[in-house]
Amino acid sequence: MRFISTFFILIVFSTTAQDINKLTEEHIQENGVQILQDFKTLLSMPNVAFDLPNINKNANHIISELEKREVETKLLRMVGTPPIVYGYYPVESATRTIAFYVHYDGQPVDKTNWTNDPWEPTYYSKAIFESGERMEFPTSFDQINEEHRIYARSAGDDKAPIITILTALDMIQSNEIKVTSNLVFFFEGQEEAGSRQLQQYLNDNRALVDEIDLWLFCDGPIHQSRRPQLVFGVRGVTGMEITTYGPNRPLHSGHYGNWAPVPGQLLSELIASMKDEEGNVIIDGFYDDVEPLSDLEKEALANIPPIDEDLKRELGINNPEGTESYNERLLRPSLTIKGLSSGNTGKLARNVVPATATAAIGMRLVKGCDPEKQKDLVEAHILKQGFHIVREDPDQETRMKYPKIAKVTRSGGYPAARTSMDIPIVQDVIARSKDVAGDDLILMPTLGGSLPLYLFTDELKKPAIILPIANHDNNQHAADENMRIGNLWYGIKLMSALMTMN
Known part of the structure; x- marks a missing residue:
């Protein structure tokens, strides 16, 4: 049973994927300045998991933003632990329930290594390492360039998806677009500290998560080739x-x-x-225990562009380990x-x-x-x-x-986790993502990093896909973390598309 039973119904004529993309682009152009200001506000809140007063400030702010968009909300709490921000957007006659996972906590900072204060978001013409210049935040959309960047802790990992989700909801509601899936928002505040209570949160709130058909994890960077990607697994x-x-x-x-x-x-x-x-x-x-790839996964791996030579130059490495490619070594x-x-x-x-x-x-x-x-x-x-x-x-x-x-x-x-690419609902996500990314979309069997994805795939027995939106050079976990504006716009388009999947 849900804790609120009210249904919000959005009714218009059938809207195509092309229509959604066009409406989202128009929404970004009309509201881009405010989107960046909202992002700046969220990034200004320190969010280290062990700093509970500020973590709770983040959670309460996100709750307030969800409620403004008619999302049913609840703070899932355990004593002495960052809360889970839970949101539910029910739709009458929904065909499925899709959950969006984001973590709102970030890594600790050493301010002495940052160009600017990590909790005072700054705006740059391009990446600092490319001689980008500091600018004022734009006051009109004409002043915004996709190569501009916002610098702050969690700009790339992992507050950007929160803003893209909120903006996608704004676009859907302002255009009265029909949503066919119940939407769940599950925002964790302890991922960077090891998600130590996540399993307990899931066990204690099974009534809220058991009916979810698909988990979408909004975390991580796009491919090093600068092409967008969907990721179907993580390493343990x-x-x-x-x-x-x-x-x-x-x-x-x-x-x-x-x-x-x-x-x-x-x-x-x-x-x-x-x-x-x-x-x-x-x-x-x-x-010995490595699980082999399926034929579909092998095909996807073969279609990933080679990046070894670029990575060697970028990272100053002459002789990488192994004889396989970078992508193969991740497996x-x-x-x-x-x-x-x-x-x-x-x-x-x-x-x-x-x-x-x-x-x-x-x-x-x-x-x-x-x-x-x-x-x-x-x-x-x-x-x-x-x-x-x-x-x-x-x-x-x-x-x-x-x-x-x-x-x-x-x-x-x-342990590691991996979702099969040939599940029907997964195929729907792939198709809808290609409506946004086109043929550039990379299907990555496994990401190099780790997330506790096994709690969802192995214990809840549900498919899970990672939706990376951050630029590959976002400096996550390090000083001068940043988010490229073009990647933020891409994230909004992607969330809008997936929220309106048929």
Whole structure:
């Protein structure tokens, strides 16, 4: 049962996809200045998940904006946790229910690395790294260029979809367009902090989500080729920290060097044993559980434009890992050394044999890989290299018993997820998205990043598609995060199209 039973009915003559696109473009031209101002207002609210007062300010603002558009709203709350903003736009005689997921929280910031204050949105003629110049926010649509950018935390990840959704609703209502799907809006405030309570929120509110037929995740950037894309899966994520041990205290390297075991050396050799010279993981069984692509997914992969040479130039990389293409590498589980620590370097370097060395290891998983099993495989490899594994720092008895000791601290994580492209409702989304993007649309089987998509595909048993709209160089999670205006307009057109799917 819904918590409100009122129905809002929009009735006009049948509206074609071409009509929707034209009406959306006209709406953007007539309201572009206000759209940017609304975006600026939303971006001005700090939104780090642990900052609950400001997170609640964001949630209440979004609730207010949804209610202005006749959306039934509810804040789903748990003590000490960012709330879920839930909205429901019911339609009489709806043929299905489509949910739009967005997260309204953002990554923490170090203001010293930003060109401008991350909570004071700024407007630029183009990207700062391309010598863009700061401008005043436009006061007429003629002053807006699609290459202009807005700089602020969460401009690209992930407040832009909120503005595109609100604007699409405005366009639909102002033109009295008939909507044939019930629309659900599910805005999370803790995604950048790990979505730790998301599963509980879903379990506690099954009555609100069980009847949803399709989840659309509005997150992420378009393809690096600058072409729009739909993404049908994400990699899972897990990892661990490994600490190796030398003497029980740092030792003078002159007195003990060449005699005392060096933990950094032990750790380096262990890490080096995990990959071959081409960067492939050689841990036994690491690739065994990878679920193969379907024929439709293989065809989609073959149609994705090659970007390796462009990426090599853009990122200053001469020799990428592996022999496959970038797109193909995303379909294999990865093992990455995220950080290394032992002793000091630079001006703080000392002539010592350090007592310990630690590596932080991240693993991205693909469909078929179980997070716990992948960590088991890494531990089995560590044992094969002659290490004794402990969970706490070793005591004297353990040190004297084993020649090589590794403390392994396992982190959490979640599995990968992938939705089949040949499901009828998924085919509808593909067709409708092509009405906006044309033949440039890329169908990407799996995104390189991770989202807890498995909660929806594996536990709720519903298809899920990712709708990226941000520019690929939006600096998400980093300083000077930004949103290209042309991508914002594309997002509005895409949301309008999907909300009015037949």
